[in-house]
Each structure stands twice: as C-alpha cells, then as structure tokens.
Amino acid sequence: MKTRITELFGIQHPIIQGGMHFVGLAEMASAVSNAGGLGIITGLTQRTPENLAKEIARCREMTDKPFGVNLTFLPAITPPDYPGFVKTIIDGGVKVVETAGNNPQKWLPALKEAGVKVIHKCTSVRHSLKAEAIGCDAVSVDGFECGGHPGEDDVPNFVLLPRAAEELKIPFVASGGVANARQLVAALALGAEGINMGTRFMATKEAPIHDNVKQAIVAASELDTRLVMRPLRNTERVLANAAVDRLLEKERALGANLKFEDIVEEVGGVYPKIMNDGEMDAGVWSCGMVVGLIHDVPTCKALIDGIMSEAEALIRQRLVGLAAS
Numbered sequence: 001m002k003t004r005i006t007e008l009f010g011i012q013h014p015i016i017q018g019g020m021h022f023v024g025l026a027e028m029a030s031a032v033s034n035a036g037g038l039g040i041i042t043g044l045t046q047r048t049p050e051n052l053a054k055e056i057a058r059c060r061e062m063t064d065k066p067f068g069v070n071l072t073f074l075p076a077i078t079p080p081d082y083p084g085f086v087k088t089i090i091d092g093g094v095k096v097v098e099t100a101g102n103n104p105q106k107w108l109p110a111l112k113e114a115g116v117k118v119i120h121k122c123t124s125v126r127h128s129l130k131a132e133a134i135g136c137d138a139v140s141v142d143g144f145e146c147g148g149h150p151g152e153d154d155v156p157n158f159v160l161l162p163r164a165a166e167e168l169k170i171p172f173v174a175s176g177g178v179a180n181a182r183q184l185v186a187a188l189a190l191g192a193e194g195i196n197m198g199t200r201f202m203a204t205k206e207a208p209i210h211d212n213v214k215q216a217i218v219a220a221s222e223l224d225t226r227l228v229m230r231p232l233r234n235t236e237r238v239l240a241n242a243a244v245d246r247l248l249e250k251e252r253a254l255g256a257n258l259k260f261e262d263i264v265e266e267v268g269g270v271y272p273k274i275m276n277d278g279e280m281d282a283g284v285w286s287c288g289m290v291v292g293l294i295h296d297v298p299t300c301k302a303l304i305d306g307i308m309s310e311a312e313a314l315i316r317q318r319l320v321g322l323a324a325s
C-alpha cells in the first residue's frame with residue numbers, strides 16, 4: 001500500500017511504532033523496520049548522546065531499513081542534552097525524527113538541513129496546524145484513547161482525525177487506540193495516511209520488555225486504563241494497578257494542592273522496574289485503551305503482515321462491495 005507517509009519515509013507499509021520510554025530500544029525499532037514499518041528508538045531512554053549513538057549503531061546492525069528516533073521535549077529543571085541528541089541523530093545518519101511534547105521549532109533548521117524528516121506528535125488540531133506552519137513534514141494525531149499523554153482537550157480520534165483532515169495540508173497518521181486492520185482502514189477513510197501504534201507493539205515477541213508486561217496487556221480490557229496527573233495538567237493514560245490506586249487516592253486527598261513531589265514515588269524512575277524486572281505494581285506506566293483489542297503476542301512481522309493483508313481484503317471485499325450495492 002502506497003500513501004504519502006510510505007513515500008515520505010521510504011517504507012513499505014504505512015505503520016509507525018511510536019517512541020516508548022524503555023521499550024523503544026534497537027530490538028523493537030529494528031523488528032518493526034524489518035517488517036516494513038517505521039521503527040523508532042526512544043532518545044531519552046538512552047540518557048546521554050553517547051549512549052544514543054551506540055543504540056543507533058546497534059539498530060543499524062540489526063536492519064538496513066529506515067528507522068527513526070523519538071525526541072520528547074519535557075519541562076525539566078535540568079533539561080536533557082537536547083543539542084547533543086540532535087547532533088547525534090544527524091551524525092548517526094538517521095533520517096526520521098518523531099518529536100513530541102513541546103514545540104520542536106528550535107531544532108528544525110538543523111534537522112532539515114541534514115535532510116531529516118520530522119513527524120511531530122500532537123493531541124489537537126491547533127497544535128497540528130502549528131507543526132505544519134513551522135515546517136514539520138508530517139503529524140501524528142494522537143487521540144484521547146492513546147497510551148501516554150493525551151493532552152487536556154479529550155477529543156477522541158473519531159472526531160479528531162476528520163477534523164485534522166479538514167485543516168491540514170501535510171500528511172498525518174492516526175495515533176492512539178489502533179491495533180488492527182479494521183482501524184487502519186477506518187483511519188485511511190478518516191483522512192489519515194497511516195497509523196502509529198504504541199501499546200500494540202509492546203505485546204510483540206521482539207519488544208525488549210519483561211513478559212509480565214506483555215501478559216498484563218493481553219489480560220486487560222478496554223476498561224482497565226486510568227488517567228493520572230490531571231490536576232497537574234500533565235495527564236497520562238496508564239494501566240490500572242496498585243500504584244495507580246495509591247496515586248489517585250493522593251490526588252483525591254490533596255485536590256488543588258497536589259504537587260509533583262507528592263507522587264514522585266509512583267511516577268519517578270519506575271520504568272526500569274516495570275519494563276526490565278516485571279514488577280507490575282512498582283509504579284504507573286503508559287498504556288492505551290487499545291489493550292481491549294490485544295489478545296496475543298505475535299512477532300512484529302506477523303502483526304504487520306496480518307494488518308496489511310486484512311486491510312486490503314477489507315477494502316477490496318467489504319468496502320468496494322458496499323459501494324457497488
């Protein structure tokens with residue numbers, strides 16, 4: 001299937017693996033890219049530009065296909081070495097960057113000059129239009145269903161995607177809540193040029209995370225995610241667990257007085273314990289409502305091939321058939 005996104009990134013299928021903290025390592029990114037999608041290494045998980053350079057080199061040993069790097073811009077007292085990360089991406093010959101969090105404008109001239117394509121992840125039409133105006137090549141439109149940070153507007157993809165289609169000229173992919181062929185076809189019908197998946201790719205054989213996490217995803221239903229940190233205007237969708245219960249109790253008790261320090265035990269530095277050690281109640285971790293649609297742990301190739309062949313059958317048989325009747 002050819003779309004503006006496959007053409008832009010030089011990939012076979014219009015399927016992207018979104019950056020994921022402590023999941024988007026070289027094993028994950030290369031498996032998605034080898035299967036014809038676009039795999040993405042999560043920059044900040046590597047902590048330093050030196051480590052990121054090694055991870056890019058490791059990924060290149062595992063695939064000769066295009067892959068990208070995610071750069072998440074977070075408010076921080078001591079910001080990560082973003083100039084160093086950008087230089088490492090350029091020096092490492094990476095040709096796609098997925099930006100997220102704050103406006104990436106400051107980094108675009110250097111990236112564009114080096115021929116790097118930038119896809120910015122946005123949770124609203126106004127942010128998508130801003131991304132287009134500052135020169136991003138594409139947008140990942142992240143609906144309210146998404147795992148991770150859905151923003152504060154709470155617009156789900158059934159409305160957000162066609163709204164993006166009304167306004168945007170640059171291509172966009174549907175992000176958040178996507179796991180299967182039906183949804184790819186729907187996303188295309190709603191105006192997207194492909195899909196971006198996070199949670200679905202965690203439950204794959206190659207995802208370099210503890211099996212407990214994959215089994216928790218398979219066991220969960222679409223009712224099992226919670227929104228945390230709303231009072232801090234830093235909303236995150238996570239899988240329900242004991243740490244989430246504790247955090248929500250603190251939110252209730254402290255109300256408008258809640259500060260980040262109050263919940264640091266539940267959110268600070270917990271990812272290695274969950275993703276590497278499989279301690280499922282160690283803290284809160286991003287997870288989308290799409291868990292309700294995830295019932296197995298396939299290889300990335302089986303997942304992507306299945307989505308593509310079913311999508312093409314759906315278009316040819318069901319949709320063309322409906323149009324003719």
Ligand SMILES: Cc1cc2nc3c(=O)[nH]c(=O)nc-3n(C[C@H](O)[C@H](O)[C@H](O)COP(=O)(O)O)c2cc1C
Nearest residue numbers: 018019020021100146147148176177198199286288
């Ligand atoms: C465990 C996990 C960690 C994530 N970490 C990041 C991150 O560090 N940076 C980022 O831009 N997005 C992050 N995301 C968001 C994904 O890239 C993607 O936008 C999101 O998962 C899409 O929604 P879905 O999970 O419903 O597919 C994360 C998502 C998950 C599930």
